[in-house]
Amino acid sequence: MQTSPKPGGAGAAPAVRPKGSSPGVAWVTANEANRVRVLQLLYDVGPLSRADLAKLTGVTRTTIGSIVQPMIDNGVLVEGAPRSSGAVGGKPARPLWFSRDGQPIGAVHLMPGRVQAAAVSPVGEVLATSGGVFRAEAANGSAAVDLVVDCLRRVLPPGGRRPLGVGVAIGGMVDTDSGTIVEASLAPALSGLPLAPLVSRRLGLPVHIDHHPRAQALGDRWFGQARGVRSFASLYLADVLGVGLVLDGVVQRGRSGAGGEIGHSVVALDGDVCNCGRRGCWETVATGRWLRREAARRGLPGADGMTPSRLTALVGEGRPAAGELLDRYARNIAVGIVNLQHTLAPGLFLLHGDVVAGGEALREAIERHVTAGVLPHPGGPPDIRFARDDDHATLLGAAGIVLSQSLGLVR
Numbered sequence: 001m002q003t004s005p006k007p008g009g010a011g012a013a014p015a016v017r018p019k020g021s022s023p024g025v026a027w028v029t030a031n032e033a034n035r036v037r038v039l040q041l042l043y044d045v046g047p048l049s050r051a052d053l054a055k056l057t058g059v060t061r062t063t064i065g066s067i068v069q070p071m072i073d074n075g076v077l078v079e080g081a082p083r084s085s086g087a088v089g090g091k092p093a094r095p096l097w098f099s100r101d102g103q104p105i106g107a108v109h110l111m112p113g114r115v116q117a118a119a120v121s122p123v124g125e126v127l128a129t130s131g132g133v134f135r136a137e138a139a140n141g142s143a144a145v146d147l148v149v150d151c152l153r154r155v156l157p158p159g160g161r162r163p164l165g166v167g168v169a170i171g172g173m174v175d176t177d178s179g180t181i182v183e184a185s186l187a188p189a190l191s192g193l194p195l196a197p198l199v200s201r202r203l204g205l206p207v208h209i210d211h212h213p214r215a216q217a218l219g220d221r222w223f224g225q226a227r228g229v230r231s232f233a234s235l236y237l238a239d240v241l242g243v244g245l246v247l248d249g250v251v252q253r254g255r256s257g258a259g260g261e262i263g264h265s266v267v268a269l270d271g272d273v274c275n276c277g278r279r280g281c282w283e284t285v286a287t288g289r290w291l292r293r294e295a296a297r298r299g300l301p302g303a304d305g306m307t308p309s310r311l312t313a314l315v316g317e318g319r320p321a322a323g324e325l326l327d328r329y330a331r332n333i334a335v336g337i338v339n340l341q342h343t344l345a346p347g348l349f350l351l352h353g354d355v356v357a358g359g360e361a362l363r364e365a366i367e368r369h370v371t372a373g374v375l376p377h378p379g380g381p382p383d384i385r386f387a388r389d390d391d392h393a394t395l396l397g398a399a400g401i402v403l404s405q406s407l408g409l410v411r
């Protein structure tokens, strides 16, 4: 796991190089640490003036000026319209923010059999999207590589501005050091595929990969519903389950990108056999597959295509069996959330995936079971929120991976 510098004076690096001294290694390191802190604050908080940045980092205005000016000169940052400096008078503050016209970023979400891609601006705007399907059961992963390259060429046409790089969010276990997909249980052909080096060679761009829910969490944190929230869990709940955890401002990542496999945490010692071959994983009781199977067992209409959305519609029609299933589904989802809260207490759980279409009835039922399941604490019960429908968190997070790599940020 990584650590990050905290905003505020306590952790600030020495401010200014002493007069007459040479820019030695220690000063360069301190200046670099302050530069990273400034960029991190802009993504975490939004546009800030030099004065705001000085206050939040605990270094002088002069140092802030020496950090931001080169980035303004090379077009990474731009100065916004002057803001009133209020009753105190003085020079109006001009907020600094990333340039919309900066180099675009390629963002990809690779799922079993399906690819979504986008061009994203440095301020987190989706500029263009593309997508397609491939045969997940094909003998090797070449169909997936071809489709990723094709989708990226459609959103980042050759001849346009050179992209900063490509970030790929993978629905499977990843080795972030080598850029390899370790295992994708729903698309075995992708297991062992060195996706990042293969795509990088074809496009001539740096390519970084990460675990899908972790990219989603970065998208929530920098461009989405959790901007400015220091600790939260970004859950993905659909036919697979995963989590990206942000604790004290840092997206948690084990060695070489391990972790986040919350779907395979055991919730029933003698439970059903999971896709992964183990028994009683959370995925055996809280995915869409479980929902379809249980709907069939309870004789609900349309069980084969049952979704959280259809289930709440059936509840609305007054079917008692649907109401019971909704409550059981919510309880089974709550079990994993309760375990996470007891262990790391992220406090806020932002839920993405098919579950969101279940609407307020499902959200409220999950929250009720979570509140009943966690041990009481003065910090209060966790907050359960659903992601918005127009959710681009994963693609924006994939772009965020590239930004953090190229700007040297902690993510």
Ligand SMILES: [Zn+2]
Binding pocket: 263, 264, 274, 275, 276, 277, 278, 281, 283
């Ligand atoms: Zn499992």
